[in-house]
Amino acid sequence: MSTEVVITGTGVPHLAPGRAGPGVLVRHGETALQFDAGRATALRLCEAGTQPQALSALFITHHHSDHLTGLVDVIFARWLQTHDRHVPLPIVAPSGPATRFLERMLDPWQDDIDVRIEHAGHPHRPDPVVTAFEASAGPVEVWRQGDVRVLACTVHHEPVVPAVAYRVETPDGAVVISGDTIACEEVQKLAQGADVLVHEAFRRALIAPAIERMPHLATIAAYHADTAEIGPLATKAGVRTLVLTHLIPAPTNEKQKQGFADDVRAGGYDGELIVADDLTLVRF
Ligand SMILES: [Zn+2]
Numbered sequence: 001m002s003t004e005v006v007i008t009g010t011g012v013p014h015l016a017p018g019r020a021g022p023g024v025l026v027r028h029g030e031t032a033l034q035f036d037a038g039r040a041t042a043l044r045l046c047e048a049g050t051q052p053q054a055l056s057a058l059f060i061t062h063h064h065s066d067h068l069t070g071l072v073d074v075i076f077a078r079w080l081q082t083h084d085r086h087v088p089l090p091i092v093a094p095s096g097p098a099t100r101f102l103e104r105m106l107d108p109w110q111d112d113i114d115v116r117i118e119h120a121g122h123p124h125r126p127d128p129v130v131t132a133f134e135a136s137a138g139p140v141e142v143w144r145q146g147d148v149r150v151l152a153c154t155v156h157h158e159p160v161v162p163a164v165a166y167r168v169e170t171p172d173g174a175v176v177i178s179g180d181t182i183a184c185e186e187v188q189k190l191a192q193g194a195d196v197l198v199h200e201a202f203r204r205a206l207i208a209p210a211i212e213r214m215p216h217l218a219t220i221a222a223y224h225a226d227t228a229e230i231g232p233l234a235t236k237a238g239v240r241t242l243v244l245t246h247l248i249p250a251p252t253n254e255k256q257k258q259g260f261a262d263d264v265r266a267g268g269y270d271g272e273l274i275v276a277d278d279l280t281l282v283r284f
Pocket residue numbers: 012013022064066067180246
């Protein structure tokens with residue numbers, strides 16, 4: 001058996017053709033774990049060959065909208081595509097704003113849910129089962145089933161608190177998903193010896209000239225991971241494969257993608273390096 005990592009979305013709030021909102025799918029045998037659910041995640045899951053009803057659990061990194069706008073779609077697809085075989089989606093999230101969002105997210109849809117139940121005789125409601133955990137800098141185990149477990153630790157995406165990274169361990173090895181964060185020691189430690197590190201990437205040097213015209217870009221730059229700092233992090237962590245996602249600014253051609261890779265290589269990283277597109281798949 002092997003473990004597969006599929007990037008379900010490489011995008012950010014700003015729209016870019018072909019780039020769904022942030023998300024990563026990890027598969028090992030019958031276990032399918034989704035991390036975040038940005039726009040069009042349900043469609044990408046379908047394209048990746050894992051329907052929403054096949055998910056074992058879904059994990060939230062933080063409460064920014066770009067990581068959550070596709071979540072209700074995943075929940076409804078899972079519910080409507082299974083009818084009387086519906087199993088509520090387990091969702092794991094750090095306690096706080098993310099779990100508050102999860103408690104309220106189906107409220108605007110109650111009339112729709114009621115009319116569908118009445119009309120189609122759904123025996124269940126679509127409500128997911130939410131498990132909240134207290135996020136901390138030291139990793140905590142947040143999920144385990146059979147020989148697969150998931151750990152979480154806090155990262156640095158302030159003022160968005162808490163924001164967490166996840167580490168998935170299977171008998172094949174480990175994959176770490178940074179979520180949104182600056183390049184930080186917590187992710188470096190969590191990713192120690194991992195087969196795959198999926199890290200967000202922000203080309204600060206490329207954005208810098210625009211900051212004078214658009215000062216708000218400075219605040220965005222301050223809470224994302226500069227590509228120049230990801231290379232040293234991945235090198236210290238000793239990860240075999242580094243996958244860049246949540247790409248800012250979104251590359252629209254191979255030359256721009258290569259720019260992300262060049263920044264990371266300049267930081268000394270010499271492992272396998274992938275600048276992800278939607279549905280990029282890595283196996284270990
Ligand atoms: Zn984001």
